[in-house]
Amino acid sequence: MSESRAAIGVDIGGTKVKGGIVSSKGALHSRVEHDTDVHAGTKSIIATVHELLERSGELGVAIGCIGVGAAGFIDSRSGTVIFAANLVYDDPKVAEALKARFGLPVVVDNDANAATWGEKIFGTAQGAANLALLTIGTGIGSGFIVNGELLRGATGAGAEMGHTIVDPSGPLCGCGLKGCFEQLAAGRAIARLAREGVTENPESAIMGFASSVEDISARDVARAAAGFDETACRVLRRAGQALGVGMSNVVNIFDPEVIVLGGGIIKVGEPYLGPARDQLVKMTMSQRRRPVRVDVTSLGAESGIIGAAALAFDQAA
Amino acid sequence: MSESRAAIGVDIGGTKVKGGIVSSKGALHSRVEHDTDVHAGTKSIIATVHELLERSGELGVAIGCIGVGAAGFIDSRSGTVIFAANLVYDDPKVAEALKARFGLPVVVDNDANAATWGEKIFGTAQGAANLALLTIGTGIGSGFIVNGELLRGATGAGAEMGHTIVDPSGPLCGCGLKGCFEQLAAGRAIARLAREGVTENPESAIMGFASSVEDISARDVARAAAGFDETACRVLRRAGQALGVGMSNVVNIFDPEVIVLGGGIIKVGEPYLGPARDQLVKMTMSQRRRPVRVDVTSLGAESGIIGAAALAFDQAA
Numbered sequence: 001m002s003e004s005r006a007a008i009g010v011d012i013g014g015t016k017v018k019g020g021i022v023s024s025k026g027a028l029h030s031r032v033e034h035d036t037d038v039h040a041g042t043k044s045i046i047a048t049v050h051e052l053l054e055r056s057g058e059l060g061v062a063i064g065c066i067g068v069g070a071a072g073f074i075d076s077r078s079g080t081v082i083f084a085a086n087l088v089y090d091d092p093k094v095a096e097a098l099k100a101r102f103g104l105p106v107v108v109d110n111d112a113n114a115a116t117w118g119e120k121i122f123g124t125a126q127g128a129a130n131l132a133l134l135t136i137g138t139g140i141g142s143g144f145i146v147n148g149e150l151l152r153g154a155t156g157a158g159a160e161m162g163h164t165i166v167d168p169s170g171p172l173c174g175c176g177l178k179g180c181f182e183q184l185a186a187g188r189a190i191a192r193l194a195r196e197g198v199t200e201n202p203e204s205a206i207m208g209f210a211s212s213v214e215d216i217s218a219r220d221v222a223r224a225a226a227g228f229d230e231t232a233c234r235v236l237r238r239a240g241q242a243l244g245v246g247m248s249n250v251v252n253i254f255d256p257e258v259i260v261l262g263g264g265i266i267k268v269g270e271p272y273l274g275p276a277r278d279q280l281v282k283m284t285m286s287q288r289r290r291p292v293r294v295d296v297t298s299l300g301a302e303s304g305i306i307g308a309a310a311l312a313f314d315q316a317a
Numbered sequence: 318m319s320e321s322r323a324a325i326g327v328d329i330g331g332t333k334v335k336g337g338i339v340s341s342k343g344a345l346h347s348r349v350e351h352d353t354d355v356h357a358g359t360k361s362i363i364a365t366v367h368e369l370l371e372r373s374g375e376l377g378v379a380i381g382c383i384g385v386g387a388a389g390f391i392d393s394r395s396g397t398v399i400f401a402a403n404l405v406y407d408d409p410k411v412a413e414a415l416k417a418r419f420g421l422p423v424v425v426d427n428d429a430n431a432a433t434w435g436e437k438i439f440g441t442a443q444g445a446a447n448l449a450l451l452t453i454g455t456g457i458g459s460g461f462i463v464n465g466e467l468l469r470g471a472t473g474a475g476a477e478m479g480h481t482i483v484d485p486s487g488p489l490c491g492c493g494l495k496g497c498f499e500q501l502a503a504g505r506a507i508a509r510l511a512r513e514g515v516t517e518n519p520e521s522a523i524m525g526f527a528s529s530v531e532d533i534s535a536r537d538v539a540r541a542a543a544g545f546d547e548t549a550c551r552v553l554r555r556a557g558q559a560l561g562v563g564m565s566n567v568v569n570i571f572d573p574e575v576i577v578l579g580g581g582i583i584k585v586g587e588p589y590l591g592p593a594r595d596q597l598v599k600m601t602m603s604q605r606r607r608p609v610r611v612d613v614t615s616l617g618a619e620s621g622i623i624g625a626a627a628l629a630f631d632q633a634a
Contacts, residue, residue, distance in 0.1 A: 130471045146463045153572020154447045155607055164566040167484055176603025249481040255470020286493025288400060290472055
């Protein structure tokens with residue numbers, strides 16, 4: 001009955017480590033979340049797995065494998081963290097450490113790769129051999145499946161669409177480049193454009209939601225746009241058009257069956273996603289391409305956990 | 318002795334159809350070139366293959382398979398042309414037509430894909446599982462190998478890096494988009510920037526090589542730059558930096574072992590390639606990436622013919 005065993009999926013970033021017990025059908029049965037110990041990434045993962053193994057014992061669920069999705073550059077063959085921007089790993093050989101501790105097969109991959117694999121196995125992109133995932137939060141994470149396999153690159157440092165340059169005169173990014181896609185289309189861009197917008201139009205409804213100009217968030221802008229505030233709508237339109245430019249680039253490079261969108265910012269909805277889709281339709285028409293399906297993730301905020309488990313089922317079990 | 322049989326490789330574009338007999342070691346034994354009949358692409362290919370088969374008979378070389386690289390969107394599974402911008406195909410089912418006519422196994426793929434495969438099998442990127450090719454002529458063609466396989470996309474319309482947007486306020490492209498990579502970094506960009514440059518600086522040495530401002534070619538600019546003409550050097554530096562931006566995007570997306578550069582414009586040399594490499598080094602350092610190898614094609618102008626034959630050896634024979 002090995003095929004009915006569950007997996008533990010873990011999703012670790014610079015602030016939170018989340019994990020769950022995931023059935024072989026992709027159902028999330030139990031879920032834990034803690035603050036990441038930013039000086040001990042591997043310890044944070046081990047504590048989470050330990051807690052979930054105890055829970056599985058209480059629930060009477062057999063665990064067959066462990067999957068981890070981690071922010072950063074990962075060598076997935078050895079399950080080693082090569083580079084993580086916001087987190088120190090006490091032991092970069094995460095897969096080895098987990099195998100030694102728990103005696104179960106382990107897969108460790110980039111978090112966006114895990115989420116992308118989750119969409120293919122359990123999510124909205126089931127069965128697609130060529131697909132793209134864009135996770136839009138403060139920045140933009142991305143994952144790509146080409147000919148049925150994850151694109152990881154020669155050193156595990158691929159699939160960083162968020163850092164492709166789409167405007168060389170654009171704002172400076174934390175990665176050192178100027179005009180990265182994520183600086184123009186994600187949460188940080190919405191906040192920056194809104195700060196500029198309310199400076200020009202102080203009467204904008206955005207200031208009814210934000211405590212100060214410096215603290216304006218994408219959510220404040222979305223709320224103001226829901227009331228048809230002109231500045232807020234303009235800001236979301238500009239960021240949405242930039243998302244459309246990035247999706248246009250994804251289509252020209254990957255020609256995917258579907259682009260899956262995830263991340264907190266997509267909840268902003270039509271004032272942001274509408275202009276992005278319009279930009280993409282314009283592009284596919286002018287290049288005489290087949291229309292591209294754009295879907296919102298069906299795994300939601302848990303796509304990282306479920307995706308890590310999906311990778312473990314496919315590559316470790 | 319089937320492994321020692323040769324292949325016929327054909328490379329067809331909007332102006333020329335080129336072909337050759339290629340040995341199983343990648344040596345080009347015989348070569349023909351004709352103007353393309355732009356209203357009868359398939360007829361042009363058939364005439365070329367016919368001529369080469371006759372030659373192979375005279376040479377006493379056994380032909381085992383046929384490979385065709387064609388400009389446009391190609392469904393490589395069926396060997397059918399989906400869309401070609403500069404050429405009408407009298408019969409879009411090219412592979413079927415060639416099989417019926419010559420009774421040999423046939424592969425038809427995009428010309429840049431064929432050239433990319435050629436670099437992996439016989440060229441400078443031998444053995445690489447992840448590589449990128451940029452062919453820089455009037456525009457930019459591209460090909461990518463991911464996990465050892467060509468990236469073709471769901472409909473054969475992928476790997477069009479030349480049409481990714483790198484500056485939304487840039488010049489209009491023939492594909493209908495604004496600020497495409499190829500509009501900023503390739504031959505057409507060099508000519509456009511040079512026209513602007515000599516209008517500002519009519520004393521530039523560029524005008525000693527061009528018959529009129531309208532007729533300035535990338536070669537005229539390269540000649541003037543060889544004599545250290547300031548305007549010419551500035552033009553090539555700007556186009557080279559744009560090439561560097563595109564290579565930076567390739568690295569962020571694909572993390573390839575090597576980027577192979579081909580096409581007529583790379584002959585311009587250091588005044589153009591130097592700034593591109595500088596841009597790439599800046600990018601890999603600021604993102605703390607491993608340095609990326611950038612090579613010039615070792616198959617030269619015949620990479621399309623040799624690549625088409627390489628695909629035939631691997632996928633048809």
